[in-house]
Each structure stands twice: as C-alpha cells, then as structure tokens.
Amino acid sequence: MKLYTKIMKFMRPFWKHILSVLVLTLLYVFFNNLSLWISVDFIKELFDPAQVNQMVTAADSTQAHTANPASDVMALTTKGNNFYHEVKRTIKSWLIRDNRQDTLITVCFLIFLTFLLKNITLYGRRILLNFIELKIIVNIRNQLHHKMLHLPLRYFDKRHSGELNSVLFNDVNAINVVLDTSFGKMILAPVQIGVNIFILFMISWQLSLVTFIIIPLSAIVMTKIGKSMRRRSRRVFQQIADVVSLFQEAITGIRIVKAFATEPFESQKFEASNNQYFKKTFRQQQLRYMTSPINETMYVSILVFLLWYGGNLVYSHSGLTAEDFIRFLLFLFTMFQPLKELSGVNNVIQNGLAAAERIFEVLDSEEEVYDKPDAKELQMFSRNIRYEHASFSYDADEKPVLQNINLDINKGETVALVGPSGAGKTTLVNLLPRFYECTGGQITIDGTNVQDVTLASLRQHIGIVTQDTILFNDTIRANIAYSKADIPEEQIIHAAKAANAWEFIEKMPEGLDTFIGEKGTRLSGGQKQRLSIARAILKNPPILILDEATSALDTESERLVQNAIEHLLESRTVLVIAHRLSTIQNADKIVVLQDGRIDSIGTHLELLESSALYKNLYENQLLAGKED
Numbered sequence: 001m002k003l004y005t006k007i008m009k010f011m012r013p014f015w016k017h018i019l020s021v022l023v024l025t026l027l028y029v030f031f032n033n034l035s036l037w038i039s040v041d042f043i044k045e046l047f048d049p050a051q052v053n054q055m056v057t058a059a060d061s062t063q064a065h066t067a068n069p070a071s072d073v074m075a076l077t078t079k080g081n082n083f084y085h086e087v088k089r090t091i092k093s094w095l096i097r098d099n100r101q102d103t104l105i106t107v108c109f110l111i112f113l114t115f116l117l118k119n120i121t122l123y124g125r126r127i128l129l130n131f132i133e134l135k136i137i138v139n140i141r142n143q144l145h146h147k148m149l150h151l152p153l154r155y156f157d158k159r160h161s162g163e164l165n166s167v168l169f170n171d172v173n174a175i176n177v178v179l180d181t182s183f184g185k186m187i188l189a190p191v192q193i194g195v196n197i198f199i200l201f202m203i204s205w206q207l208s209l210v211t212f213i214i215i216p217l218s219a220i221v222m223t224k225i226g227k228s229m230r231r232r233s234r235r236v237f238q239q240i241a242d243v244v245s246l247f248q249e250a251i252t253g254i255r256i257v258k259a260f261a262t263e264p265f266e267s268q269k270f271e272a273s274n275n276q277y278f279k280k281t282f283r284q285q286q287l288r289y290m291t292s293p294i295n296e297t298m299y300v301s302i303l304v305f306l307l308w309y310g311g312n313l314v315y316s317h318s319g320l321t322a323e324d325f326i327r328f329l330l331f332l333f334t335m336f337q338p339l340k341e342l343s344g345v346n347n348v349i350q351n352g353l354a355a356a357e358r359i360f361e362v363l364d365s366e367e368e369v370y371d372k373p374d375a376k377e378l379q380m381f382s383r384n385i386r387y388e389h390a391s392f393s394y395d396a397d398e399k400p401v402l403q404n405i406n407l408d409i410n411k412g413e414t415v416a417l418v419g420p421s422g423a424g425k426t427t428l429v430n431l432l433p434r435f436y437e438c439t440g441g442q443i444t445i446d447g448t449n450v451q452d453v454t455l456a457s458l459r460q461h462i463g464i465v466t467q468d469t470i471l472f473n474d475t476i477r478a479n480i481a482y483s484k485a486d487i488p489e490e491q492i493i494h495a496a497k498a499a500n501a502w503e504f505i506e507k508m509p510e511g512l513d514t515f516i517g518e519k520g521t522r523l524s525g526g527q528k529q530r531l532s533i534a535r536a537i538l539k540n541p542p543i544l545i546l547d548e549a550t551s552a553l554d555t556e557s558e559r560l561v562q563n564a565i566e567h568l569l570e571s572r573t574v575l576v577i578a579h580r581l582s583t584i585q586n587a588d589k590i591v592v593l594q595d596g597r598i599d600s601i602g603t604h605l606e607l608l609e610s611s612a613l614y615k616n617l618y619e620n621q622l623l624a625g626k627e628d
C-alpha cells in the first residue's frame with residue numbers, strides 16, 4: 001500500500017487535471033451510452049412501425065399522466081421498473097415526431113450529435129491524460145537524476161552504473177507504458193462498468209443478477225494472475241539491468257577487451273545474460289497472454305446462458321420485451337470491453353509496480369548528508385587544516401580503514417602522503433572534501449569542523465587532480481571551464497597556458513572549440529592530464545588534493561605535466577599522494593601511513609633517520625621509481 005501512496009505523490013500536483021479528466025470521462029460515457037440507447041430506438045423505428053405509433057401516443061400522453069407514469073407504458077411491458085420506463089419514455093419523447101419522416105430525421109440528427117459530442121470529449125480527455133502522463137514521467141526522471149547525483153559515493157561503491165542507467169531509462173519507460181496504455185482506462189473502465197451496471201439493473205434486475213456472477217469470478221482470476229505477473233516482471237527488470245551493465249562494462253573497457261582479445265568471452269557473458277532475459281520475459285508473456293482467453297471464455301459462458309434465459313423470458317411474455325432484451329445485451333456487450341481492459345490493465349500495472357519498486361528503491365535511498373540546518377558558509381581559508389583523531393571505515397562491521405589520524409597542515413604547506421598500497425592514503429584525502437564522512441574524530445578548517453559548513457562552500461575551496469582524469473564528451477573550452485558558462489576566453493587561455501596545454505590546443509583545428517570525444521579519447525594521456533590541471537588552475541582553489549600520476553608518460557610529456565603541476569602548486573595548500581622522489585623532497589612534511597595509521601611524520605631527511613618503514617619505501621619504491 002505504501003507503494004501506492006508514493007505513486008500518488010507524483011499524481012497529486014495534477015489533481016485538477018485528473019478531476020477534469022474524470023468530468024470529461026463521465027460526459028464521454030454519457031454520450032456514448034446515449035448514442036447506443038438511441039441506436040436501439042432507431043432499429044425499432046425501422047423494424048417496428050406499429051409499436052412506434054403506439055409510442056407516439058404514449059409519449060404524447062406523458063404530460064397528462066405524470067401522476068401515474070408507469071401505467072401508460074404497460075402497453076409495452078406489463079411488469080418492470082418505473083425508472084427505466086421513465087427514462088425510456090423521456091428519450092423517446094425527444095425522438096418521436098408527428099410523422100415518421102420527421103422522427104427519422106430527429107433520430108439521425110441526435111445520433112450524429114451524440115457521436116460528435118462523444119468524440120469531442122474523447123479527444124479532450126486523451127489530450128489531458130497525455131499531458132499528465134508526460135509530466136509525471138519527466139518529473140520522475142528529474143527526481144531520479146537529482147537523487148542519483150546526491151547519493152553518497154558509498155552508494156556507487158556497491159552499485160553498477162549500468163543498473164542505475166537501467167532504472168533511469170528502462171524502469172521509467174515501463175511506467176511510461178503503464179500510464180500511456182492504462183492510466184486512461186483505469187479512470188474510464190470503472191466509470192463505464194459502473195454506469196452500465198446501473199443501466200442493466202434498470203432494464204432487468206433478474207438478468208443483471210445472473211450476469212454479475214462473472215465479476216467476482218474474473219476479479220479472483222485477475223488478482224491471482226496479477227500477483228504472479230508482478231513477480232515475473234521484477235525478474236525481467238533485474239535481468240535487463242544486468243544486460244545493460246554487462247554491455248556498458250564491455251564498451252567502457254573496450255580497449256582492455258581488445259588488448260586481451262577477450263571478445264568471445266565478453267560475447268558469451270552477454271549472450272548468457274541476454275538468454276536469461278529471453279527466458280524470463282517469455283515466461284512473463286505466457287502469463288500475460290493467458291489472461292484474455294480465460295476472461296473471454298468466462299464471458300461467453302455467461303453470455304450463452306443469458307441468451308437462453310433472456311430469450312425464454314421474452315418468449316414467455318413475462319415482462320421483458322425484445323427491445324429491452326436487445327438493449328440489455330447491447331449494454332452488456334459494451335461492458336465486456338472495459339471489463340476485459342481492466343484485467344489487461346491489471347497485468348500492465350503489475351509490471352509498472354515492479355518498475356516503481358525499483359525506482360523508489362533509488363528515490364528512497366538516503367542522500368549524501370548534505371548541510372546541517374545551521375551550516376555556515378566557509379568564507380576563506382586562512383590558517384590550517386587539522387585531522388583530529390579522525391577514523392573511518394567503509395563498512396560499519398569491517399575493520400576501520402583509518403584509525404586515530406592526527407595531522408596538522410598549515411596554510412601554504414605541501415604535505416606528501418606515502419605508504420604501501422592499501423594503507424589508506426586515498427581514503428584520507430577523500431575525507432577532506434567530505435566524499436566520505438569521518439566515522440570518528442573530526443577534520444577542521446581554521447578550527448571549524450568541516451561537517452558544520454555547507455558542502456558547496458567547502459568544495460569550492462578544494463581542487464582535485466587525480467590520476468584518472470575525468471573529462472566530458474564536450475569541447476576543450478567546456479572541459480576547462482566546467483559548469484562556469486560565462487568565463488572570459490582570456491582566463492581559459494591563461495589557465496591553459498599555465499597548465500602547458502595551450503601549445504597543443506592552439507594546434508587543434510578548432511582550438512578551444514574542439515570536441516575531445518568520450519572521456520577525451522582523442523587526446524593523449526599527458527594532454528588529458530594537462531587539461532584537468534588547467535581546469536583546477538581556473539577554479540583557483542586555496543586547497544589542492546593531488547593524486548600523483550603513476551602511469552608512465554613519455555619523458556617530454558612527463559616534463560610538461562610536472563611543470564604544469566608546479567604552476568598549480570604555487571601558493572596553495574597541498575595534500576599530495578606522492579609517488580615521485582622530487583615531490584617528496586620538496587614537501588614541507590611527509591606523512592607515512594601504514595594499515596590506516598600514521599607511522600611517522602617528518603621531512604625526508606628526518607624520516608630516513610627515524611622511520612624504518614619510510615627508509616624501506618624510499619629504497620624499494622621511490623628511489624627505484626616504482627609504483628606503490
């Protein structure tokens with residue numbers, strides 16, 4: 001039930017539209033039924049002139065007999081329901097004219113008018129419904145996208161991006177299909193069924209009672225099938241997410257796939273998953289297509305019984321005229337359609353609910369702890385950054401990755417982090433911009449806990465240059481200016497020059513406006529790094545986190561990148577995960593990490609004396625120029 005309430009939330013803003021749809025639906029059903037009703041009169045007018053003449057008299061005498069309106073229609077039916085006859089006579093009184101020619105014209109005109117009005121209301125409600133549906137889909141996608149960007153990094157550690165991709169597109173699409181095919185029917189079918197039931201009872205309650213054995217019966221079948229449908233649909237969605245993930249993985253890693261010649265292996269993996277998709281979807285479809293034949297068989301059994309029973313009633317002159325029986329059957333037939341639709345809709349809805357569950361799983365996930373209610377703006381950085389007994393673990397039940405980290409970084413200092421792989425260097429720097437929150441202790445900037453300032457202002461003060469350069473499939477200009485649309489060109493060029501990037505940008509056919517391809521595939525490794533350095537220079541943050549590249553660049557490229565980094569380091573406070581001897585020797589402070597703890601802090605020369613671990617690292621890795 002909670003799921004329905006959540007879905008309702010998306011509908012709520014459109015309640016006025018939905019109400020209008022309801023009114024239009026009622027009007028549509030009214031005109032539709034009126035046109036049917038009149039059609040029976042029309043048939044009667046054609047085939048039974050004697051009765052019509054009788055009706056003219058009956059209709060004419062209506063006004064005179066209002067005290068006992070039932071008595072004058074007894075010529076037609078001896079027994080029956082007053083209200084029905086009242087309606088029948090009123091409608092007939094609109095139709096029947098003095099001569100048959102006029103009657104025919106009136107009937108034709110009224111049939112045309114009711115069909116016209118019916119179609120106008122039909123168009124109006126479809127347009128309105130479509131407006132609501134599209135708006136809801138756009139809103140769901142916007143909310144999902146917004147949510148995904150605000151989910152903590154922790155969330156992405158556990159999820160494949162293909163899975164999120166699939167939720168945003170496939171699952172939302174499923175909702176789109178539900179709304180498109182079923183939303184209108186969900187409103188229309190119950191109204192149609194309700195009105196038809198009313199009319200059927202009005203015509204003959206005995207026949208109606210017999211008919212309504214179907215409804216609970218088909219309701220039971222519908223819910224049974226519906227439940228199973230939802231289960232099967234959920235499996236299909238999970239499977240398609242898996243297919244998308246596999247595809248995405250293979251395409252993003254296409255270079256590795258080709259280098260290792262693992263195309264057949266990747267194809268096999270994909271085919272296996274895709275075959276699973278086939279099986280699960282086919283099972284779902286088998287069930288889906290079973291609904292209609294089951295329902296139809298049920299309806300026809302009832303119908304055959306009715307024909308026999310109603311036919312006998314007509315033959316025995318027990319009150320039901322042939323006209324009433326035809327009208328009854330006509331309204332019964334027109335009720336079968338919405339009944340059938342409703343059971344079809346149920347399947348689609350169950351499919352949609354399975355998608356909605358997955359959507360709400362994302363929407364209900366806890367967001368990144370953003371700003372405390374009283375969070376302040378971090379105005380400027382003027383003194384120091386301090387890690388005070390900071391500790392952290394990725395998983396609550398696992399051993400902490402960082403324990404009791406105490407570290408002072410004064411403004412303007414360059415602090416190098418060294419240590420074996422897995423010691424916690426990356427984790428330590430990631431705590432500063434609050435990519436992850438400390439699980440113990442705190443980090444302060446100028447004495448203020450970073451958790452007490454707004455995330456936006458904190459991150460404005462911090463620039464990050466990582467080994468794996470993150471570039472977007474856009475122009476060089478857009479990549480350097482990233483999100484700042486109105487930066488003057490001179491500033492971009494200045495940053496590009498400082499990052500030693502201008503010399504290659506200048507040579508490109510379209511200069512700053514050259515597209516660099518997905519993730520910058522059209523650039524060399526060194527060029528990509530220089531672009532991301534240019535981006536950091538343009539942002540001009542007082543604090544810089546640098547994950548020194550370990551990937552081998554050719555000597556010339558390395559010199560250019562190194563030189564660009566030196567520009568970037570100028571007059572900033574820097575936390576660098578160091579892999580180069582030169583960086584370490586130039587650092588004001590070196591922090592040696594091991595197993596999530598600080599082993600020692602000092603300058604290069606001090607540490608060579610005091611730390612066996614550092615000496616070892618220095619001799620085996622740094623000196624040899626090896627990666628950690």
Ligand code: ADP
Pocket residue numbers: 157394395401419420421422423424425426427428
């Ligand atoms: P370093 O940068 O020194 O190589 P990291 O900070 O990357 O070390 O990793 C420290 C430890 O935390 C390692 O044991 C690593 O397996 C673990 N770790 C790193 N990132 C994650 C993550 N996103 N989820 C869970 N564990 C992680």
